[in-house]
Structures are given as C-alpha cells and as structure tokens.
Amino acid sequence: MIALEPRARPSTALSLLSPVIAIALTLVAGAALIAALGRDPGQALWVYFVSPFMDGYSRAELTVKAAPLALIGAGLAVCFRANVWNIGAAGQFTLGAIFAGWLALAMPQAASKLWLVPYLAAGALGGLLWAAIPALLRVRFNANEILVSLMLTYVAALLLDFLVRGPWRDPLAFGFPQSPRFSQGFILPVLLDGTRLHLGLVVAIAACVALWVMMARTMRGFELRVFGAAPRAGAFAGFSGDRTIWFALLLSGGLAGLAGAVEVSAAIGRVQPDIGAGYGFTAIIVAFLGRLNPLGALAGAFILAVSYIGGENAQILLKLPKNVTGVFQGMLLFFLLATDTLIRWRIVWATRREA
Secondary structure (H helix, E strand, C coil): CEEEEECCCCCHHHHHHHHHHHHHHHHHHHHHHHHHCCCCHHHHHHHHHCHHHCCHHHHHHHHHHHHHHHHHHHHHHHHHHCCCCCCCHHHHHHHHHHHHHHHHHHCCCCCCHHHHHHHHHHHHHHHHHHHHHHHHHHHHHCCCHHHHHHHHHHHHHHHHHHHHHCCCCCCCCCCCCCCCCCCHHHCCCECCCCCCCECHHHHHHHHHHHHHHHHHHCHHHHHHHHHHHCHHHHHHCCCCHHHHHHHHHHHHHHHHHHHHHHHHHHHHCCCCCCCCCCHHHHHHHHHHHCCCCHHHHHHHHHHHHHHHHHHHHHHHHCCCCCHHHHHHHHHHHHHHHHHHHHHHEEEEECCCCCC
16 A cells, blocks of 8 residues: 655755646646546647747736735745734735725825825735734634634625725726726836736835845744744744734735735726635645745746636637636645645555554
C-alpha cells in the first residue's frame, strides 16, 4: 500500500517545485476536462494559457486583473503566515469599494487627481473596519475568524446590492442596478494609451515590495513569523498574540479594501453589484501559490490573471462556459495543497499492517 512517512526536515526542493508541479497537474487535469466537454484539449489550453500573451492589449488586461489580486493576495500571505485565517477578503474588498464609492459619489464635480489620495484612503479604511469585526470577536470572545470573516462576506454583498438598487441607483441607467459614473478626479490614470493599464499596478507592486521588506527586515515581521510557526515560543519571547491578530487582520483587510477602491475606479468607473469577479476568494490561491510571500503573491497574481483572461477568450472562441475558469482555479488550489503535503511527508510503499 502507499503510505506517507514524515521527513526528518521539510524538503527545500519540493517547497520550490510544489507550485510548478501543481500547475503541471492542473494542465493535465484541465486537458482531460476539456476533452470530456467535446473540445480539442490542445486548442483549449492554447486559448486559455497562451492567447493572453499574444497581443499588447491582452497583456495589458493581465495587469488589470493582476493588480487587485496582488493587493489582496499579499495581505492574505502576511495574515496566513501569522496563522491568522482571514477568509473574508471578498467582503473587505466590497466594503472598500463602498467607502471609496461613497466619497466619489459625494463629490460629483471633482476634477483634480489629488482626490485620489482620500479616495484610496477611504477604500483602505472600509476594508480595515470590516476586518476589525472578526479581529474583535476573535480577541474578545475567541470566535473563529474563518467563520466570522466568511459570513461577513455575504453581509457586505447584500449591503452593496441594497445601495446600488436603492439610494445609489443611477436614474439614467434604464433600471440597471448601478451608481452614476465617477467624476474624472476619482479615476485612476491610464499608464499606456489604448489600453486599460492603470496606476493600480504601481500601487500593487509598491505594496508587495513594502510587505516583503516588513516581513524580512523588521521586528514586526519577525513577530508575525514567530507566532505563525510557534505561538508558544512567541508568547515566551514577550510577543502579544492579540496584537498579532489585530495587526494581521487589519493589514489584510485594509489592502483588500484598497483593492476594491482601485477596481471600481480604474476598471469599472462606478459601483455595481458584480465588482469583485471573485477576487477575494481567488486571492487565497494567489497567497498559497506565492508560498505566503508578498513578492510571490505578486507572481501568483499574474498566473491567476491568465486564467481570467484565458477564460474570457475561451467563452468567445470555444463557447466554453464561464464556470470552467473557476474549475481551473479550484483544481490548481487542490493540486497545490496536495503537493505541499510532500514537503513534510514522503510517499513510501508499506504493507497493510505498517500503513
């Protein structure tokens, strides 16, 4: 029988190769899925994973998708590294969009780009405050932050739906649930003419680099890493567990809210119900694909962005359902977690009694 045997020490090689193996297994399983749907697997994989790089506009669209994923994924990477499990980044993303959207809608005549500073700050504040709820309940009542943050995601979605169908509905939208368009002062500048490549990419890169420096070079980063690896050792060293929980959740929530503000400003230009595109949950895959490293999350964001753009191309060219993209992302997470098991365990052959 096949059994798992603990390694004497974690495998460094497998720690680096695990994402590569997971991506390869996802491609193989994806090809089998496409074949089961009656399509040519080779053509489908080309459309999914090669076509997004074939022209300048598609490459720019990759950055549009990657920017919010990188912001959320980097925050979650720090949070998970501290052994604090924020699963509600989608809700914090939504609250960031709501807070930033409120400011933009309150100033319909704003033209100066200086308004972007309070606009982005409002988005970060919205996500931070939404993440403060599971942080408070965890510290005060020892509530499970996984369940609390996840359930708040649905509360945030319903709040957004109420706003765009009620007080924020655009009277000129022919009944569609969406807010009026933001004024030019709240639209992030485009960096490359003829595309949607916007300043949010620079914000995302700066955030990922800053978080990497914090985790690798500061005492706060050391505290987060110690508590994530050995909470009792952290307590013995005098670090505060409650402070770690607060910091990790507020940081990840603030970055998710910032991503929400960036998305509704640059990619949409208004508030509407489907602002997220599943970014909050996809960013969990981004964090793990990046090995819970902020710079790795930046690379993981571009990999997942390929699945979004490739999925859109597959809908148009191959008439494949939109949900196939979610299946690819789910398989990637499944294979990543499976291959990560081999970092601390090795596969061995054993008799039934030994197993």
